[in-house]
Amino acid sequence: MSPRTPSESKTTLTDLVLPSETNPLGNMFGGELLARMDRAASIAARRHSRRIVVTVSVNHVAFNKVIPLGSVVTVEATISRAFKTSMEVFIDVLLEDRQSGKRTKANEAIFTFVAVDENGHPVEVPEIRPETDLEQERYAAALRRRQLSLVLAGKLKAQDATELKAIFEQ
Numbered sequence: 127m128s129p130r131t132p133s134e135s136k137t138t139l140t141d142l143v144l145p146s147e148t149n150p151l152g153n154m155f156g157g158e159l160l161a162r163m164d165r166a167a168s169i170a171a172r173r174h175s176r177r178i179v180v181t182v183s184v185n186h187v188a189f190n191k192v193i194p195l196g197s198v199v200t201v202e203a204t205i206s207r208a209f210k211t212s213m214e215v216f217i218d219v220l221l222e223d224r225q226s227g228k229r230t231k232a233n234e235a236i237f238t239f240v241a242v243d244e245n246g247h248p249v250e251v252p253e254i255r256p257e258t259d260l261e262q263e264r265y266a267a268a269l270r271r272r273q274l275s276l277v278l279a280g281k282l283k284a285q286d287a288t289e290l291k292a293i294f295e296q
């Protein structure tokens with residue numbers, strides 16, 4: 127399988143925040159934003175692998191800014207690294223100013239997806255070839271994030287998380 131670039135599968139979803147998607151303060155529910163993130167990220171993972179994909183882990187979510195009713199929200203999902211059957215996806219959430227049209231980053235998340243066959247068994251995915259400085263940076267750090275996620279999930283022993291341990295030994 128030949129490697130693919132992050133831009134080949136990058137996925138952008140833009141939508142409004144409606145009243146039914148807000149909390150009593152009139153801001154977007156976290157769960158609604160998570161659903162939009164999952165949708166965008168799954169499309170990016172499917173485009174990269176050209177397979178059925180499932181979410182295996184929500185590695186990180188930061189709700190840094192509130193998103194008011196009526197906001198135009200853009201969710202951008204980009205594959206940062208592909209391993210054997212899994213793919214790490216970065217999700218950036220941008221808010222659009224009505225008058226200037228300028229977009230600013232409000233929130234971010236990192237999810238992991240696995241490509242599967244028709245029976246739900248993991249299958250191999252193409253490698254990713256990062257191009258920009260940001261893509262290179264996210265690619266390089268993905269291995270230790272994967273190890274942290276596997277340790278927290280009880281799927282990797284802490285002593286075997288070599289990349290992760292290296293941070294503390296520097």
Ligand SMILES: CC(C)(COP(=O)(O)OP(=O)(O)OC[C@H]1O[C@@H](n2cnc3c(N)ncnc32)[C@H](O)[C@@H]1OP(=O)(O)O)[C@@H](O)C(=O)NCCC(=O)NCCS
Nearest residue numbers: 180181182183209210211212238240246248272275276279
């Ligand atoms: C995802 C799933 C197919 C994995 O099956 P599995 O038999 O556990 O497969 P493995 O343990 O070999 O893991 C597959 C890959 O996921 C990775 N992985 C598993 N758990 C992970 C975690 N918590 N964080 C990061 N990566 C993880 C593994 O490292 C492996 O990656 P690699 O092949 O690139 O090295 C299976 O767990 C599943 O179907 N889960 C439910 C998915 C789902 O329904 N999601 C929607 C939420 S309801």
